[in-house]
Amino acid sequence: MPSLQKATHGQTRTYNSRLVLRTIYDHAPISRADVARTTGLTRTSVSDLVAELLELGIALEIGRGPSSGGKAPILLTVADDSRHLIGVDLGESQFSAAIVNLRGEIRRSVSLPRDGSDGDQAVQLVYRLIDQLVGDHDGPLVGIGIGTPGIIDTATGTVRWAVNLNWRDLNLGQLVRDRFDVPVYVANDSQAAALAEYIFGTDRQATNMVVIKVGLGIGAGLILNGELFLGDGFGAGEIGHTTVVPGGELCRCGRRGCLETVASARAILERATAGALADPASMLGRAMSQSGRLTIEDIAEAAEAGDDPARAVVNEAGRSLGRSIASLIGALDVHRIALIGAASGLGEPWLDAIRGEARDGALSLIARPTAIELGQVDPARAVLLGASAVLLTRELGLMPAR
Amino acid sequence: MPSLQKATHGQTRTYNSRLVLRTIYDHAPISRADVARTTGLTRTSVSDLVAELLELGIALEIGRGPSSGGKAPILLTVADDSRHLIGVDLGESQFSAAIVNLRGEIRRSVSLPRDGSDGDQAVQLVYRLIDQLVGDHDGPLVGIGIGTPGIIDTATGTVRWAVNLNWRDLNLGQLVRDRFDVPVYVANDSQAAALAEYIFGTDRQATNMVVIKVGLGIGAGLILNGELFLGDGFGAGEIGHTTVVPGGELCRCGRRGCLETVASARAILERATAGALADPASMLGRAMSQSGRLTIEDIAEAAEAGDDPARAVVNEAGRSLGRSIASLIGALDVHRIALIGAASGLGEPWLDAIRGEARDGALSLIARPTAIELGQVDPARAVLLGASAVLLTRELGLMPAR
Numbered sequence: 001m002p003s004l005q006k007a008t009h010g011q012t013r014t015y016n017s018r019l020v021l022r023t024i025y026d027h028a029p030i031s032r033a034d035v036a037r038t039t040g041l042t043r044t045s046v047s048d049l050v051a052e053l054l055e056l057g058i059a060l061e062i063g064r065g066p067s068s069g070g071k072a073p074i075l076l077t078v079a080d081d082s083r084h085l086i087g088v089d090l091g092e093s094q095f096s097a098a099i100v101n102l103r104g105e106i107r108r109s110v111s112l113p114r115d116g117s118d119g120d121q122a123v124q125l126v127y128r129l130i131d132q133l134v135g136d137h138d139g140p141l142v143g144i145g146i147g148t149p150g151i152i153d154t155a156t157g158t159v160r161w162a163v164n165l166n167w168r169d170l171n172l173g174q175l176v177r178d179r180f181d182v183p184v185y186v187a188n189d190s191q192a193a194a195l196a197e198y199i200f201g202t203d204r205q206a207t208n209m210v211v212i213k214v215g216l217g218i219g220a221g222l223i224l225n226g227e228l229f230l231g232d233g234f235g236a237g238e239i240g241h242t243t244v245v246p247g248g249e250l251c252r253c254g255r256r257g258c259l260e261t262v263a264s265a266r267a268i269l270e271r272a273t274a275g276a277l278a279d280p281a282s283m284l285g286r287a288m289s290q291s292g293r294l295t296i297e298d299i300a301e302a303a304e305a306g307d308d309p310a311r312a313v314v315n316e317a318g319r320s321l322g323r324s325i326a327s328l329i330g331a332l333d334v335h336r337i338a339l340i341g342a343a344s345g346l347g348e349p350w351l352d353a354i355r356g357e358a359r360d361g362a363l364s365l366i367a368r369p370t371a372i373e374l375g376q377v378d379p380a381r382a383v384l385l386g387a388s389a390v391l392l393t394r395e396l397g398l399m400p401a402r
Numbered sequence: 403m404p405s406l407q408k409a410t411h412g413q414t415r416t417y418n419s420r421l422v423l424r425t426i427y428d429h430a431p432i433s434r435a436d437v438a439r440t441t442g443l444t445r446t447s448v449s450d451l452v453a454e455l456l457e458l459g460i461a462l463e464i465g466r467g468p469s470s471g472g473k474a475p476i477l478l479t480v481a482d483d484s485r486h487l488i489g490v491d492l493g494e495s496q497f498s499a500a501i502v503n504l505r506g507e508i509r510r511s512v513s514l515p516r517d518g519s520d521g522d523q524a525v526q527l528v529y530r531l532i533d534q535l536v537g538d539h540d541g542p543l544v545g546i547g548i549g550t551p552g553i554i555d556t557a558t559g560t561v562r563w564a565v566n567l568n569w570r571d572l573n574l575g576q577l578v579r580d581r582f583d584v585p586v587y588v589a590n591d592s593q594a595a596a597l598a599e600y601i602f603g604t605d606r607q608a609t610n611m612v613v614i615k616v617g618l619g620i621g622a623g624l625i626l627n628g629e630l631f632l633g634d635g636f637g638a639g640e641i642g643h644t645t646v647v648p649g650g651e652l653c654r655c656g657r658r659g660c661l662e663t664v665a666s667a668r669a670i671l672e673r674a675t676a677g678a679l680a681d682p683a684s685m686l687g688r689a690m691s692q693s694g695r696l697t698i699e700d701i702a703e704a705a706e707a708g709d710d711p712a713r714a715v716v717n718e719a720g721r722s723l724g725r726s727i728a729s730l731i732g733a734l735d736v737h738r739i740a741l742i743g744a745a746s747g748l749g750e751p752w753l754d755a756i757r758g759e760a761r762d763g764a765l766s767l768i769a770r771p772t773a774i775e776l777g778q779v780d781p782a783r784a785v786l787l788g789a790s791a792v793l794l795t796r797e798l799g800l801m802p803a804r
Contacts (some may be wrong), residue, residue, distance in 0.1 A: 055541075083637075101464065122750065139483070150769070151765075151767055160767065161767050181794055190801060206634075206744050207634070208633065208634050220733070222733070222734075224631060225627075225631070229734075230611070230735070231610065231735025231736060231768075232608075232610050232735055232736055232737040232738075232767060232771070233735050233737065233767070233771060234735070235735035235765070235767065235768040236734050236735040237733065237735075238732050238733075238735065238764075238765055238768055239729070239732050239733055241764065241765040242728055242729050242732035242733075242763060242764055243725070243728060243763040243764075247428070252463050253765060255762075255766075263735075299701060310697060323645070324729070326644055326645060327641070327644045327726070327729045327733075328645035328733055330620070330640055330643060331638065331639065331640075331641055331644075331729070331730055331733060331734075332624075332631075332633050332638050332643050332733075333632070333633025333634055333636070333637035333638040333639075333640065334633060334636065335634040336634075360641065360645065360657075361644060361645040362640075362644055362645075363553075363637070363640055363643040363657075364657075365553055365563050365635070365637065366553070366563065366633075366635060366637040366640055366643075366777060369634070369635060375614075
């Protein structure tokens with residue numbers, strides 16, 4: 001619903017300045033005249049606003065374009081590295097962070113092993129990580145975007161609950177803001193990764209997209225009408241803790257039979273290990289006895305080669321996830337679903353099981369046009385790119401594209 | 403994302419005229435000076451635009467308000483019956499329609515029994531229904547809003563698929579538009595009813611709301627960020643055809659084990675009948691032998707009185723629906739769920755079963771704050787009010803409130 005208030009002069013200037021910056025960013029190299037044409041602003045306003053952006057160093061003149069009769073126009077671009085952001089990914093086994101420029105390009109990255117730290121220890125680890133990047137960085141920093149597991153109140157930056165980090169009502173945003181004195185944005189990791197997939201992984205033709213992260217846990221990010229949908233309590237996409245096996249296995253959330261207990265990478269590894277021990281002569285059994293433990297790659301390889309225990313595990317996990325995806329498709333009628341996270345290493349046999357069940361489990365008119373694919377963004381970077389992209393949009397009004 | 407184009411003068415005038423009309427509509431009685439203050443437009447612009455609305459007869463002067471020193475200001479209001487809309491509800495057993503005014507008040511209504519008609523016969527029935535209202539109506543008609551079961555392309559008014567009406571790719575919107583020569587809006591009935599529940603049934607504090615219609619079929623309407631969410635293929639909310647019992651009973655959609663086969667009013671009636679026949683001494687059995695068939699009221703009464711077969715049926719249906727609601731809650735984290743349709747006559751025992759399962763089936767931090775309640779809008783009017791409300795917003799920029 002449009003606001004009933006007319007914009008004030010100051011708001012208009014800020015809005016127009018962002019509009020000019022975004023037009024240069026999206027169409028560079030571009031002349032002042034073309035900026036005026038594209039935005040509908042007067043030549044004088046554009047000249048004023050561009051002068052300001054040049055002075056701030058965020059826009060640049062980069063020579064002259066072809067003349068269309070008169071004097072060849074000066075072309076403008078955005079100085080991609082005139083401002084940087086820090087993106088942070090609080091992963092299950094390591095915390096990583098990177099310096100990102102205005103185009104979402106990674107300039108430097110660091111990571112620290114988590115070693116099971118949680119509570120205040122984990123907060124200290126976040127500080128150490130960011131310290132390493134801030135220490136020898138100079139130039140203006142737009143802010144810090146953090147992707148973390150858990151239910152996050154993005155309005156205040158509070159982690160309401162993150163099971164594995166043992167954080168409850170922790171105002172991580174405020175802590176990091178106080179320490180580094182820049183704007184901080186905290187997001188759920190699956191939601192941040194979904195945004196990265198939406199921005200960097202597709203041609204952005206889709207207006208709706210569901211990105212499901214199947215790692216040690218399972219969580220989804222919903223892009224609805226081109227925006228991340230958070231729900232009333234910021235928990236939208238927490239599909240990993242929906243009951244799929246009533247009275248089933250104990251989940252780390254304290255309940256039983258959650259989707260995570262049957263379809264996460266953790267569940268797959270546990271079940272494959274049990275399968276390997278039960279059938280030592282199988283390909284899975286031999287891989288197990290060789291290295292003492294199984295990886296997702298071992299399981300993928302064995303399933304691909306037709307090994308029975310591997311096939312059974314991959315098939316069962318894929319089908320459970322497929323049934324949950326069918327309910328999502330039935331509820332949202334979204335035509336693009338991307339799968340990311342460790343389990344996506346299981347490849348085609350896993351995808352086949354998911355697709356079969358997802359398409360059988362919802363009305364064909366709705367399910368048929370839905371594409372279920374692996375994500376396209378480098379998983380090591382998705383969360384931190386997504387978290388910093390939100391900050392870029394919020395602070396400067398820019399949205400990077402692939 | 404804001405448009406990159408500056409508004410043209412004509413667009414601005416139309417926008418401002420709607421803004422003024424809506425301000426009068428929302429705040430009536432109101433003076434021109436207060437319209438100017440609320441909208442931020444100049445007094446001169448407001449006077450011009452109000453003059454136009456008075457001439458069109460859509461706004462009215464209704465006397466003078468209290469003076470704040472000078473001359474007492476003239477107060478304005480909207481002439482609620484200066485324009486009418488027609489709302490249509492293509493129900494399972496009857497088609498009904500009503501003349502609705504600018505406040506969503508019903509002025510006259512008619513209905514015709516459906517008698518199982520489908521295909522072209524059903525289209526003819528729609529015409530006859532609207533003919534009856536249009537015949538002796540005079541005054542300007544804003545348009546016709548139609549709520550129908552099925553998957554509806556609301557952009558073109560095409561019924562892509564309505565199982566029970568045997569309509570496939572029927573451009574109902576165009577047909578009705580050609581015949582009555584007014585704007586026509588066609589919506590899915592559950593989606594229209596959801597909108598009515600959102601607009602007329604609550605205080606509109608909620609930004610998100612899921613309204614589930616459990617009648618002979620099951621469908622939901624999703625209000626996300628204050629708007630009806632339709633999905634990529636207009637099928638959002640089609641939860642009735644999500645598989646909940648793999649390999650279960652045959653559904654009328656041609657697949658097996660859909661939610662409708664276990665939780666719809668149809669399934670409840672069938673199961674209760676079977677229960678009554680199996681236990682003729684039960685309260686349900688006696689009701690059955692008395693009247694030859696059971697109604698939802700019979701089942702509600704028996705369940706309320708603690709009758710075993712009735713309890714079992716109500717409990718099972720409620721729990722199945724509750725599990726589906728749990729997945730919705732997990733996926734969307736929406737804090738308001740309203741239940742409408744015939745099955746809502748089952749009352750508390752049914753609600754208890756739904757609530758229990760819905761809360762157990764999703765992460766407590768997400769499920770706990772979710773209110774699951776019966777809808778508040780008269781079910782006989784919800785669909786046609788919802789369909790006409792969309793038209794009211796689209797054609798005149800107005801949104802009625804309770």
